Amino acid sequence: MKIVIIKYNSGNVKSVANALERLGWSYSISDNETEILAADKVILPGVGSASSTMPFLTNKGLDQTIKKVQQPLLGICLGMQLLCSHTEEGNTDALGIFNVSVKKFPFKQGYKIPHMGWNSIQLSEGSWLPSSVQNKSVYFVHSYYVESNQWNAATSDYIQPFSVAMKKDNFYATQFHPEKSGDIGELILKEFLSL
Amino acid sequence: MLGKRIIPCLDIKDGRTVKGIQFENLIDAGDPVELAKAYSRLGADELVFLDISATNEKRATLAKIAERIAQVLNIPFTVGGGINSIEDVKRLLEAGADKVSVNSSIVKRPDLLNELAAEFGSQCIVAAVDAKCIEGTWLVHTHGGKKATDIQLYDWVIELEKRGAGEILFTSMNNDGTKSGFANDALNYVSEHCNIPIIASGGAGTMQHFLDAFKLGKVDAALAASVFHFEEIEIKKLKEFLNNHNIPIRLT
Numbered sequence: 001m002k003i004v005i006i007k008y009n010s011g012n013v014k015s016v017a018n019a020l021e022r023l024g025w026s027y028s029i030s031d032n033e034t035e036i037l038a039a040d041k042v043i044l045p046g047v048g049s050a051s052s053t054m055p056f057l058t059n060k061g062l063d064q065t066i067k068k069v070q071q072p073l074l075g076i077c078l079g080m081q082l083l084c085s086h087t088e089e090g091n092t093d094a095l096g097i098f099n100v101s102v103k104k105f106p107f108k109q110g111y112k113i114p115h116m117g118w119n120s121i122q123l124s125e126g127s128w129l130p131s132s133v134q135n136k137s138v139y140f141v142h143s144y145y146v147e148s149n150q151w152n153a154a155t156s157d158y159i160q161p162f163s164v165a166m167k168k169d170n171f172y173a174t175q176f177h178p179e180k181s182g183d184i185g186e187l188i189l190k191e192f193l194s195l
Numbered sequence: 196m197l198g199k200r201i202i203p204c205l206d207i208k209d210g211r212t213v214k215g216i217q218f219e220n221l222i223d224a225g226d227p228v229e230l231a232k233a234y235s236r237l238g239a240d241e242l243v244f245l246d247i248s249a250t251n252e253k254r255a256t257l258a259k260i261a262e263r264i265a266q267v268l269n270i271p272f273t274v275g276g277g278i279n280s281i282e283d284v285k286r287l288l289e290a291g292a293d294k295v296s297v298n299s300s301i302v303k304r305p306d307l308l309n310e311l312a313a314e315f316g317s318q319c320i321v322a323a324v325d326a327k328c329i330e331g332t333w334l335v336h337t338h339g340g341k342k343a344t345d346i347q348l349y350d351w352v353i354e355l356e357k358r359g360a361g362e363i364l365f366t367s368m369n370n371d372g373t374k375s376g377f378a379n380d381a382l383n384y385v386s387e388h389c390n391i392p393i394i395a396s397g398g399a400g401t402m403q404h405f406l407d408a409f410k411l412g413k414v415d416a417a418l419a420a421s422v423f424h425f426e427e428i429e430i431k432k433l434k435e436f437l438n439n440h441n442i443p444i445r446l447t
Contacts (some may be wrong), residue, residue, distance in 0.1 A: 143317075
């Protein structure tokens with residue numbers, strides 16, 4: 001199986017690569033359209049800001065490449081947010097695979113921002129995530145969130161309920177970091193890789 | 196619910212972990228990579244690696260150790276010690292560290308914090324603060340606690356948040372190494388006045404101390420070293436204890 005991690009100006013390409021290695025998979029890291037479209041699985045990692053990564057993707061033509069991908073593609077954290085239509089982070093138009101907006105967490109007394117640490121997830125009906133991860137904790141770091149929507153695969157609660165995993169056609173996404181979520185995260189990565 | 200985090204801290208000197216008692220008298224407690232793996236298995240939520248010799252002895256960077264840790268560890272980790280520049284941070288993040296902690300260098304030049312937050316995002320910048328309560332006033336110290344400044348802790352933490360810190364790791368020098376509990380009053384003040392996560396450090400001796408830090412100190416995470424390294428407190432038992440006292444926590 002050929003796994004390609006999309007290479008762009010995101011912070012955690014290496015973390016995803018390390019996780020794949022721990023699971024015994026080989027992979028390549030590429031920004032080449034031919035290579036990305038020839039892969040069996042594509043991963044769009046993401047740590048950083050939408051306002052700096054989205055122009056980078058557009059300049060490289062990777063925005064169009066991602067839309068052309070037919071195989072399972074997994075967007076992680078910022079990668080998930082970039083698959084949405086618009087984000088309040090720098091008022092940025094994103095890829096628009098999921099027609100839903102990304103908003104900044106509102107201020108609420110007693111709730112720190114970013115939402116950082118381990119939070120439990122609740123699977124939506126027909127979720128692509130394995131049933132064994134129901135109510136388990138996974139690792140989050142983010143200040144913007146995706147509103148709960150029709151493509152929910154899982155939700156969580158911080159300040160308010162929000163979407164933490166999605167699926168539409170061949171596009172999959174998690175707001176949390178499966179590559180940093182211990183054994184539970186590994187189960188989720190394995191599930192995606194076995195699709 | 197978002198869980199409170201339990202964070203073992205591994206102090207590193209010459210590639211080996213050590214634990215400073217009041218920052219002096221170093222005791223070797225093992226290999227950082229092996230310890231990292233063990234702590235992940237034992238249920239740690241996150242790990243912090245601090246190169247305690249870096250500032251004083253200007254030893255080589257932690258990047259090589261960070262790279263080895265990143266390969267084996269499936270939970271987040273922070274690396275700190277002697278970080279002075281955007282280049283230092285870039286090297287550590289590229290090696291696979293999830294976050295870096297900065298301390299003396301941002302006291303010396305606070306604008307560095309703004310620059311790091313702008314370059315890498317606040318989420319990966321932990322502002323570490325060592326402070327000592329002297330005649331009722333908490334004063335920030337640098338260089339592993341060796342140098343006193345005239346900066347007041349409560350002003351400094353507000354400034355750290357404004358300048359773009361993603362988290363604050365506050366070590367009470369009065370409590371560190373004493374195993375008499377965390378500095379809960381100061382932690383409570385810092386936590387109530389900052390809208391970013393606060394990590395308590397210094398003073399852990401019993402499971403009750405952790406409960407107090409969460410309940411009284413209102414912190415988001417608690418860090419400790421020797422009680423974990425020498426197995427005086429088992430992380431699994433600590434988490435069960437906290438769970439039984441209604442503290443939201445990840446059970447593994």
